[in-house]
Amino acid sequence: PRYIGETPETVLHRVFGFASFRGLQEEAVRTVMNDEDALVLMPTGGGKSLCYQVPALCREGVGLIISPLIALMEDQVAGLRQLGVRAAALHSEMEYQDQLTVQEDLTCDQLDLLYISPERLLTPYSLNLLKRCRLSLIAIDEAHCVSAWGHDFRPEYRELAHLKQRFPHVPRIALTATADPRTRRDILTALDMPDAHIFMGSFHRENLFLQAQPKIAEMQQVLTALSRHMGQGAAIIYCGSRKKTELMARQLREKGYTAFAFHAGMSPADKRAVLLRFRSGEPMVIAATIAFGMGIDRPDVRTVIHLEMPTSPEGYYQQIGRAGRDGEASHTLLLYSGEGVARARYWLDESQAPESEKKAMQGRLESMISLTETTGCRTQAVLACFGESLNEPCGHCDNCLNPPSTFDATEAAQKVLST
Numbered sequence: 310p311r312y313i314g315e316t317p318e319t320v321l322h323r324v325f326g327f328a329s330f331r332g333l334q335e336e337a338v339r340t341v342m343n344d345e346d347a348l349v350l351m352p353t354g355g356g357k358s359l360c361y362q363v364p365a366l367c368r369e370g371v372g373l374i375i376s377p378l379i380a381l382m383e384d385q386v387a388g389l390r391q392l393g394v395r396a397a398a399l400h401s402e403m404e405y406q407d408q409l410t411v412q413e414d415l416t417c418d419q420l421d422l423l424y425i426s427p428e429r430l431l432t433p434y435s436l437n438l439l440k441r442c443r444l445s446l447i448a449i450d451e452a453h454c455v456s457a458w459g460h461d462f463r464p465e466y467r468e469l470a471h472l473k474q475r476f477p478h479v480p481r482i483a484l485t486a487t488a489d490p491r492t493r494r495d496i497l498t499a500l501d502m503p504d505a506h507i508f509m510g511s512f513h514r515e516n517l518f519l520q521a522q523p524k525i526a527e528m529q530q531v532l533t534a535l536s537r538h539m540g541q542g543a544a545i546i547y548c549g550s551r552k553k554t555e556l557m558a559r560q561l562r563e564k565g566y567t568a569f570a571f572h573a574g575m576s577p578a579d580k581r582a583v584l585l586r587f588r589s590g591e592p593m594v595i596a597a598t599i600a601f602g603m604g605i606d607r608p609d610v611r612t613v614i615h616l617e618m619p620t621s622p623e624g625y626y627q628q629i630g631r632a633g634r635d636g637e638a639s640h641t642l643l644l645y646s647g648e649g650v651a652r653a654r655y656w657l658d659e660s661q662a663p664e665s666e667k668k669a670m671q672g673r674l675e676s677m678i679s680l681t682e683t684t685g686c687r688t689q690a691v692l693a694c695f696g697e698s699l700n701e702p703c704g705h706c707d708n709c710l711n712p713p714s715t716f717d718a719t720e721a722a723q724k725v726l727s728t
């Protein structure tokens with residue numbers, strides 16, 4: 310209410326304290342302001358949140374943000390409240406009394422932004438409640454969760470297709486850091502937004518150093534990378550199994566590191582405790598499965614290490630993208646082995662997924678394998694998977710820094726001829 314009618318620029322300055330929009334933010338905001346749908350594709354750390362937060366504050370009504378993770382919602386709400394924005398979350402892990410308070414605020418027009426989990430939104434109760442409210446926009450964050458061929462598929466996201474009929478005059482904005490063309494198409498189809506304007510930022514992250522090494526002496530390689538790159542920041546080590554995360558964390562503690570395991574099999578309380586420590590900013594290593602990720606936005610993750618090859622370039626890029634969100638130089642290391650590659654192929658082969666999905670997953674696995682084995686610029690190779698071409702080799706990957714020695718027959722022949 311205090312901002313309704315203000316321009317997006319004014320809200321950007323006054324509420325968020327930023328001098329100007331970054332990249333495609335301005336156009337994405339303008340699209341929503343014009344009541345049109347948008348799909349925003351930007352890398353992690355690119356600044357997607359402002360694309361819906363700013364128009365939600367300028368427009369009449371409450372902005373509804375669908376978010377897949379409770380931790381993610383709570384972070385955002387806490388940050389917004391500090392800025393004086395009337396934000397709240399609704400999800401199943403809240404105390405009943407708190408849920409009631411939020412619902413009351415909502416019906417009395419006391420909220421600018423409401424973060425809600427998809428399963429909560431889709432209850433008849435919530436839908437009825439929202440039907441009676443004025444909505445400024447609907448944002449679908451982490452929209453790749455709608456895609457069955459993605460790495461974070463959430464079946465509830467599928468049901469979001471109905472939002473168009475339920476709230477026909479409310480502009481929708483879908484946001485994700487996953488940019489491969491197939492996921493993009495899936496999002497537009499599954500959310501029923503064929504006319505959405507698409508805003509795709511560059512996925513090139515100049516502060517990330519990309520390195521891959523054959524796994525020879527895993528622990529030694531990990532320790533070397535940590536001592537060279539972690540500094541006073543944090544490190545994430547992605548492990549192939551829950552058991553491995555525990556083992557790795559224990560071994561690192563024995564070496565004097567503050568280290569914790571994180572995986573989906575831990576109790577919510579244990580997970581929360583690890584996340585709290587992680588956010589506190591003290592130097593530490595998290596040994597995790599890929600359950601650790603979405604929405605983790607500690608700015609000073611200085612290194613991300615993979616002990617196993619990810620199963621797709623999208624997953625790989627999203628995971629290493631958690632490094633260096635503060636823009637400072639950060640290091641990423643992928644350890645791979647022939648055995649690991651063979652195992653990944655085998656698991657996929659044995660998978661019960663429908664044949665078409667299996668084909669797609671195999672395609673992505675093979676792209677990941679070539680990306681791992683490339684002797685060319687690694688950044689160019691990974692960006693190519695998202696349909697983005699980088700004109701020059703990046704200069705911040707292992708292959709650019711130390712070109713793998715290849716015998717150049719032409720050059721050798723020229724030498725012979727010129728002597």
Ligand code: ADP
Binds near residue numbers: 355356
């Ligand atoms: P994403 O959701 O794309 O991963 P966020 O929305 O969390 O990224 O933004 C990442 C960081 O960039 C945040 O710390 C945010 O405050 C900052 N940021 C976003 N837009 C701007 C801007 N226009 N000017 C300065 N900082 C920005």
Ligand code: MG
Binds near residue numbers: 357358450
């Ligand atoms: Mg985000």
